[in-house]
Amino acid sequence: MRPARLSLATAVATVAALAAVTGCTEKGGGSDGDRVVGVTATDDTCEVSKKEFPAGHVELAIENKGSKVTEVYLLFPDDRVVTERENIGPGTKQRVTAEVKAGDYRIACKPGMRGKGIRQDVKATGGKTVARDPKLDGAVAAYRAYVQAQADETLPKAQAFAKAVEAGDVEAARKAYAPSRIGWERTEPVAESFGDIDPKVDVREDGLEDGQDPATDWTGWHRLEKALWQDGKIGGREKELAGRLITDLEDWRKRVGSAEITPTSMANGAKELLDEVATGKVTGEEERYSHTDLVDFKANVEGAEKSYALLKPVAGQNDPALVKDLDKRFAALNTLLDQYRPDATSYDFTSYDKVGKANRKELSDAVNALAEPLSRLAAAVVK
Known part of the structure; x- marks a missing residue:
């Protein structure tokens, strides 16, 4: 976000x-x-x-x-x-x-x-359709299936989080919070493409529009994050918002199948995910109460890498040098992220408040090094 x-x-x-x-x-x-x-x-x-x-x-x-x-x-x-x-x-x-x-x-x-x-x-x-390599049609179909799968897998995890909130169990809700966000973070550009869902479920307090009141207009994960970590308690409002979160995520799950997806939207979405990392996760602003930023960070990178992997066969034909560079940059960033978790399959990342300034800069530099060539992926797939 x-x-x-x-x-x-x-x-x-x-x-x-x-x-x-x-x-x-x-x-x-x-x-x-x-x-x-x-x-x-x-x-x-x-x-x-x-x-x-x-x-x-x-x-x-x-x-x-x-x-x-x-x-x-x-x-x-x-x-x-x-x-x-x-x-x-x-x-x-x-x-x-x-x-x-x-x-x-x-x-x-x-x-x-x-x-x-x-x-x-x-x-x-004009009424002409875009001439497209059949491999790109396959990439779009595979990505659409991936996005739907992420939404399908997110809902039960979000329901587990919501049930803990509704039960007033702070510790259980804290434990379920970050896992409930992984699928969303992997495919966030598709969710954002609808315009109205993202502000309901993923807005931060400083992202509210002018005139909106945090007491009544702030909903979604981050509102609950603040209650769980800063306030340390769950009240009636939080229990209500947990139910609303599930309603909004069910809406997202139903609508992802109708999302407009093209090879260029996949490529641009990959770049958007890196932008999300650069502006929210590396800075520690996204998960400012829970400090679970590295979970979101990894999910954003995984989503970007999925789009890239599906587009890579065509991009590699059109711009082999770009693909070579992207392979190198993705590998470097993933290696760096792996230093902050016990193994390559775990999402038990280091709390971001324990990541020092020098290490944050190292992560930021790796993100920026990947973001620049990734911004050229869309042009490479339509050459």
Whole structure:
């Protein structure tokens, strides 16, 4: 879960209204080709180089000219996420490749990675489908099965956690907490693509939207985490929230089968999982009360590696050097993580508050070393 969770489902507004409030404007036609859309973000504008582009593979060429870290989303009209790129620092550029069918979409810039964002309506034109290597169709099918399996396996673990909370058993709930999150963390980009589920189950207190009251609006795992570790007690509100968590996770489990999954969304999702590690787990912000960050960290890496492994046969044909580098970087990061658990099959990781500053930097450096080549995976699978 990113530092400031975006509540996309509540962010619907007309482009005209957003333009009047935030100065969202359109640039003249770009020069990078029909399928490249330039996106220039500032602290109060979101400019796009074109509002129409051919269906198929589209590349967002993003530049952040503002003073705040930003995110850029390509959204369906109902706010489901096609693709995103977060943690785009001031003065930096990013490129992200997505696969889109003909239809209406929105591009959203999120200065400070909070709030409703600044939006542009855009359109993919033409009715042609994307020519795809059959191996990629197989990768998508296998990944869809993996995501469903993770959701199916998560629910009983979450139910065990919820039952402990409802029974008022603090120690049992603490023990069940981290295991209940593993499947979610492995496949989080798919859950986030729906827009409305993630803010219910995985938001941190500082990720609430302006105007939301933590006493009434904060729900999900981290609200219960705070009660269990900081407060050390379970009250009626926590028991109610445990039941609500299961309801929301059952909704997630039912909906993952209908998620929009493409080879590029798999590749971009792998990068998003590394971003989750960099901005939440390495810093210790994600599990600030339980200090179970390394469990989430490992699950994020496993999810990213699963997407990569399924896409690797095609990526290896198109960009052998990239695959060689990614193999090396994944191996190095996994070796480093293994130092913090008793064996390679255990999820009994060292409590993150016991990991020193130098070791945290070592982990951060390994994540960053992997994230850069991983950001090029989507482009490699569509060459």
